[in-house]
Amino acid sequence: MSHDAQSLTRVTLADVAARAGVSEATASRSLRGVSKVSQVTRERVLDAARDLSYVTALQALTEQAGPRRTVAVIVPFITRWFFGTVTSAAVDYMRDRGYDVLLYHLGNADIRDHFFQRMPLARKVDGILSLSMPLTEEHTLSLRSIDMPLVSVGSTIPGSPSVGIDEAAAAKSAVSHLLHLRHERIALIAGTPDDFWFDFAPSNARQLGYEQALGAAGIEPDPRLVVSGPHGIQGGAAAMAELLSGPVMPTAVFAEYDELALGALWALRRAGLRVPQDMSVVSIDDHEMAPVLDLTTVAQNVERQGQAAAQMLLQLLGAEVGTPPQERMVLPTNLILRGTTAPPS
Amino acid sequence: MSHDAQSLTRVTLADVAARAGVSEATASRSLRGVSKVSQVTRERVLDAARDLSYVTALQALTEQAGPRRTVAVIVPFITRWFFGTVTSAAVDYMRDRGYDVLLYHLGNADIRDHFFQRMPLARKVDGILSLSMPLTEEHTLSLRSIDMPLVSVGSTIPGSPSVGIDEAAAAKSAVSHLLHLRHERIALIAGTPDDFWFDFAPSNARQLGYEQALGAAGIEPDPRLVVSGPHGIQGGAAAMAELLSGPVMPTAVFAEYDELALGALWALRRAGLRVPQDMSVVSIDDHEMAPVLDLTTVAQNVERQGQAAAQMLLQLLGAEVGTPPQERMVLPTNLILRGTTAPPS
DNA sequence: CTGAAAGCGCTTACAG
């Protein structure tokens, strides 16, 4: 097709002028809108330019020039402890090495869909840091299609390096602790998969770890002991309340992450139950409030994850020496024994 | 001076070539570094270009073009509740209106000094949102000198609109509540002015409100009842511990903000004191954890402050209809009575 | 309002 030959070379002002049937001078004036051009002529030129998808040489060069030392950080929230901490660490790492950060705060599924459909990152950034984003298949494809250096925390994106913990192992170590204390009716409090967290990989892995730990101890997971609530402290409280009014009373609870556990502790106190005498509680994170409420938890180093991801991205960009891992960098976790767990009474 | 006449017109490639004593072609090749030029010639050209501070036409136009719908958000932390919440709200507001956000996370005095000395915002953003930044005189001057639309939350920058609460009044309402309950020995827990919070205006205003409320009730502020700890939950705990081992035992405590109060509650529990029977606690914020720990507090709407500031900035940029206030927009606060306050026993 | 022509600030074969 003749259009193809044309599209190989750049579309120039002369092309637009020819198509509109005017001189280059008039075309230039119409496009720039500076001096007087008749309304009809201008529109003919504008139409021609649109048809040929004309961009000025300057625009082309500007776009080609691209960003100078800027990366995109995409993150679903910054107000939850894990997300704020990992974002803060990654952003500081970038800043200290002279990189600017464009923050994309993509809190729900609609916003994410819209973002990944448009992918407005093309010429704005040198690379992308995805911080614990719940990504659908389509989102991942869209991310990979722009073919830009990419590193993620939490979720894994095929072909890109990532950092995280072994989610299933962390969950297992929390539940094993309860099993060692001789608990048998161990409940799971999860965050409800919703608009925000649809199919969030770490969540699934932690639930799997819970089931595996029980299975290894010869305990059949009881679906009546698995509840979920909206994410956050209030959600943890709601889930705990559901357990307390349920058909089977557990002696211990494993919450998917600390904020759910904090909510559970709240609900237990309101119900007049003592922790750990009447109920043990354990989770994952080591949130800032965990020592305050004396919560036993599996600690992860979130700052370290943010820094490692930022470093890996700078390595991909050639701004820092070293080669990032091909696949996943797994950081250790460790169980911190505090006052919310004890043998069942 | 002859240099002046020269600096009025743009410096062109021909100027650089002339100064280096080579042809335009050679000058072009040296600057672009594409084809072969002798080492000495290239350096002569590079020197000439530097002397004349030559920028290519493209660079000039690119810089002139400036940012497209991008604002800078500067904030000291995002991991503390107030800051994360206000940042999140402002960033979402901007995103929903098609604006990108460059996040500058400036956590300590050195980093801030460095940032404001360089002020790397010139051609990158259309406007600046300063979210509860502790700013020195120099920082403020630097911000104003680049003459860019600017809105702040918390602190006030002369000549720019700002949003916030009446800090002194909020503190007064918290302390008055304790006075109404007939407390007389009311302690103040403040955050220590440090590297991070040197001369932080809201902090000063809250302490003033505390003194004014006591004064209005005819109570002389007792310096032995005023303590401070590092910012955050741990700091609040340390300050409470200091009070408990001090020369005068208070019957109630006003903490400058909720995270300090949460720490104080922690310290009280560890000391075996009951709240509110042995000690009342009140503060300002209505942090997510406040209902969980049943903390009486003066609530402020932080999301609203972030949104209002973002809206005002877009109005200054002409991207949204309406005229921002000349000076400060003051949002209301309200005392939320919960379980940490009661009459002294 | 419009075009022919000169000009601008580069870049790039071509020739040496």
Place this chain on the structure above:
DNA sequence: CTGAAAGCGCTTACAG
């Protein structure tokens, strides 16, 4: 390795 010259993709007085 370098320069003279042609060329590129515009923009802008000038003339009508």
